[in-house]
Amino acid sequence: MSLLDVRDLSVVFQRRGERPFTAVDKVSFTVEPGQTVGLVGESGCGKSVTSLAIMGLLPKRGNKVTGEVLFEGTDLLKLRPDDMRDRRGREISMIFQDPLSSLNPVIPIGIQVAEVLERHQGRDRKQALRESRELLDAVGIPDPQRRLSEYPHQISGGMRQRALIAIALACKPRLLIADEPTTALDVTIQAQILTLLKQLVDETGTALVMITHDLGVVAGLCDTVNVLYGGKVVERARRHELFAHARHPYTHGLLNSVPRLDSPRGERLHAIRGSVSDNIPWAEGCAFAPRCDNVVDACLEGPPPLEPTATGGDLRCNNPVSEEVAVR
Amino acid sequence: MTEPTGPLIELRDVKVHFPIKSGLLFDRTVGYVYAVDGVSLSIRKGETYGLVGESGCGKSTLGRGLLRLVEPTDGEIIFDGTDVRALKGEAMRHARRRMQMIFQDPLSSLDPRQSVESLLVEGLKAHGLAGDKAETNRRLRETLEAVGLPASALSKYPHEFSGGQRQRIGIARALVLNPDLIVADEPVSALDVSIQAQVLNLLEDLQNERGLTYLIIAHDLAVVRHIADTVGVMYLGGLVEEASSDDLYREPMHPYTRALMSAVPVPDPLVEDRRERILLAGDLPSPTNPPSGCRFHTRCPWAQPTRCADERPELRDVVGGHRVACHFAEDIAAGRIRPHKVEVELVRPVDGTGPVDPPGELIPTP
Numbered sequence: 001m002s003l004l005d006v007r008d009l010s011v012v013f014q015r016r017g018e019r020p021f022t023a024v025d026k027v028s029f030t031v032e033p034g035q036t037v038g039l040v041g042e043s044g045c046g047k048s049v050t051s052l053a054i055m056g057l058l059p060k061r062g063n064k065v066t067g068e069v070l071f072e073g074t075d076l077l078k079l080r081p082d083d084m085r086d087r088r089g090r091e092i093s094m095i096f097q098d099p100l101s102s103l104n105p106v107i108p109i110g111i112q113v114a115e116v117l118e119r120h121q122g123r124d125r126k127q128a129l130r131e132s133r134e135l136l137d138a139v140g141i142p143d144p145q146r147r148l149s150e151y152p153h154q155i156s157g158g159m160r161q162r163a164l165i166a167i168a169l170a171c172k173p174r175l176l177i178a179d180e181p182t183t184a185l186d187v188t189i190q191a192q193i194l195t196l197l198k199q200l201v202d203e204t205g206t207a208l209v210m211i212t213h214d215l216g217v218v219a220g221l222c223d224t225v226n227v228l229y230g231g232k233v234v235e236r237a238r239r240h241e242l243f244a245h246a247r248h249p250y251t252h253g254l255l256n257s258v259p260r261l262d263s264p265r266g267e268r269l270h271a272i273r274g275s276v277s278d279n280i281p282w283a284e285g286c287a288f289a290p291r292c293d294n295v296v297d298a299c300l301e302g303p304p305p306l307e308p309t310a311t312g313g314d315l316r317c318n319n320p321v322s323e324e325v326a327v328r
Numbered sequence: 329m330t331e332p333t334g335p336l337i338e339l340r341d342v343k344v345h346f347p348i349k350s351g352l353l354f355d356r357t358v359g360y361v362y363a364v365d366g367v368s369l370s371i372r373k374g375e376t377y378g379l380v381g382e383s384g385c386g387k388s389t390l391g392r393g394l395l396r397l398v399e400p401t402d403g404e405i406i407f408d409g410t411d412v413r414a415l416k417g418e419a420m421r422h423a424r425r426r427m428q429m430i431f432q433d434p435l436s437s438l439d440p441r442q443s444v445e446s447l448l449v450e451g452l453k454a455h456g457l458a459g460d461k462a463e464t465n466r467r468l469r470e471t472l473e474a475v476g477l478p479a480s481a482l483s484k485y486p487h488e489f490s491g492g493q494r495q496r497i498g499i500a501r502a503l504v505l506n507p508d509l510i511v512a513d514e515p516v517s518a519l520d521v522s523i524q525a526q527v528l529n530l531l532e533d534l535q536n537e538r539g540l541t542y543l544i545i546a547h548d549l550a551v552v553r554h555i556a557d558t559v560g561v562m563y564l565g566g567l568v569e570e571a572s573s574d575d576l577y578r579e580p581m582h583p584y585t586r587a588l589m590s591a592v593p594v595p596d597p598l599v600e601d602r603r604e605r606i607l608l609a610g611d612l613p614s615p616t617n618p619p620s621g622c623r624f625h626t627r628c629p630w631a632q633p634t635r636c637a638d639e640r641p642e643l644r645d646v647v648g649g650h651r652v653a654c655h656f657a658e659d660i661a662a663g664r665i666r667p668h669k670v671e672v673e674l675v676r677p678v679d680g681t682g683p684v685d686p687p688g689e690l691i692p693t694p
Contacts, residue, residue, distance in 0.1 A: 042522060157611075186547065216595045257525035
């Protein structure tokens with residue numbers, strides 16, 4: 001049994017008097033224990049909403065979540081709020097993009113870490129603080145004893161992200177969801193944090209769902225990659241397979257449009273034309289069709305199905321990029 | 329990539345220091361933020377100069393200082409033969425027509441209450457170029473066409489456009505004055521990757537058509553490598569390395585550049601699995617109290633006792649126009665000095681004044 005099995009998850013936002021908007025459209029994917037799975041896409045593709053829906057963190061009103069989120073066989077969407085709260089932070093935890101706004105500015109770091117241990121493991125304050133010090137030490141924060149009593153504004157961005165990782169891993173969860181954990185950081189600090197995450201995941205056997213827009217981050221970290229476009233998974237493949245033979249025109253275009261440090265210089269970038277606002281609704285065809293170079297008539301007649309490929313992945317495309325065309 | 333000619337703009341030992349004020353009634357200067365501390369560089373006509381560095385290294389301040397959007401503390405800025413810093417009032421205003429800027433966030437740098445037409449005409453009016461109505465209109469349409477926007481955009485407002493289109497408006501606003509130099513501060517970092525490529529291609533096309541000179545400021549090394557002819561790397565207010573784009577990326581010589589390049593993730597698992605990373609210890613030291621000697625010696629895995637801490641290295645020509653500010657650049661390149669582990673140094677604020685410095689971090693090296 002998979003650790004996490006997301007089946008046909010949909011999130012529809014609707015405000016009174018407005019047309020409903022489908023942010024996540026029947027997304028399915030699985031995460032095996034100890035595995036790292038990537039959700040990749042650009043802004044508006046539904047990657048963050050997917051993670052919030054899994055964690056049960058979407059606002060109570062104005063949206064409708066359907067489908068199943070099976071965590072070790074239990075559907076998280078059907079849990080009562082109390083039961084979900086017990087699991088959140090203990091079995092599944094999450095790291096957010098901006099560490100400054102996800103830490104409480106008026107509570108010392110130490111208390112914020114200890115809080116998790118008190119809530120979920122029934123430790124008393126003294127014991128929890130002692131364990132917090134060890135946790136801060138484990139995520140590479142120097143002089144952890146002194147940091148316990150400091151506030152988020154007193155430490156640097158990289159260290160705040162480390163503190164957030166310490167909070168997320170305090171109860172040794174089986175699943176960690178990281179939503180753009182390094183986007184707000186500089187490259188050298190990003191390298192530190194990614195190395196730390198990789199190391200912690202290896203040591204503790206925690207499964208990781210990595211949500212990012214950066215294909216470079218995915219290339220070094222994820223076992224399986226799901227590429228999202230317009231709220232649907234358009235391509236899923238093992239890491240090496242995806243980067244060597246991207247089949248979906250969107251993935252292919254994305255890989256070709258990023259300037260790389262190791263590619264020959266002076267070449268023109270192959271931009272994907274148009275923007276997300278050109279999308280057509282999935283009900284009418286392939287959302288990517290208006291921007292796609294491989295578009296055929298069938299693309300505008302109805303949504304293409306997600307079909308398994310010969311290499312063990314999945315693909316949602318009528319006219320994929322041929323396998324021989326290597327990226328670059 | 330045009331024929332090399334003389335420099336269009338030359339910076340000599342430019343410094344921008346911001347005073348830190350404190351006191352209840354009388355503002356007392358208690359220290360300085362050394363945002364840019366002695367940068368010399370020159371940009372040839374038609375060239376693209378890329379300035380890279382991490383947040384807080386002073387790259388944006390340098391770009392603004394160059395246009396005198398912040399007043400430099402010291403140094404000379406020679407633009408096409410005249411010292412920009414010596415210009416006053418009207419003369420400076422006229423000089424600005426030839427140097428324009430593109431900002432990072434197109435939404436916050438465009439007035440939401442102004443239509444695109446009004447945004448573009450404003451600059452023309454300020455420089456007395458909006459006299460003839462038909463001529464102005466033609467100019468606006470031409471500019472919009474050049475940046476790939478329809479003429480119908482003129483009557484729309486910034487919120488009606490997508491991020492990439494807004495950045496095109498920002499570019500059009502700079503372009504409409506027909507400048508010689510465009511300073512672009514993080515022109516694509518707020519955009520999605522698929523849109524980034526469009527804007528980068530547009531910038532290149534415009535350069536080829538109009539012979540523009542660019543100073544591109546960015547934190548993304550891959551973007552800078554792609555677009556720039558010459559690249560300068562900044563660290564804590566100073567230029568640590570400068571070379572042609574190809575040379576710099578083929579053989580980075582400054583330890584900081586090496587670390588920076590090894591940290592950039594490459595979208596290729598084969599490369600990612602093999603590559604060795606040089607993980608830097610800790611964070612950027614505070615620019616209010618920069619380290620003595622070489623600014624980088626506190627985090628440098630190749631730092632050698634005493635000289636690096638005592639003497640600030642000059643930016644010197646090491647091989648064929650490849651300038652490096654490192655005492656031991658040749659020894660490191662030849663492998664005579666091996667990297668060592670860096671112990672984290674905790675930086676304390678100076679006698680309680682100034683902002684609290686973020687202390688360094690220790691990386692558990694696997």
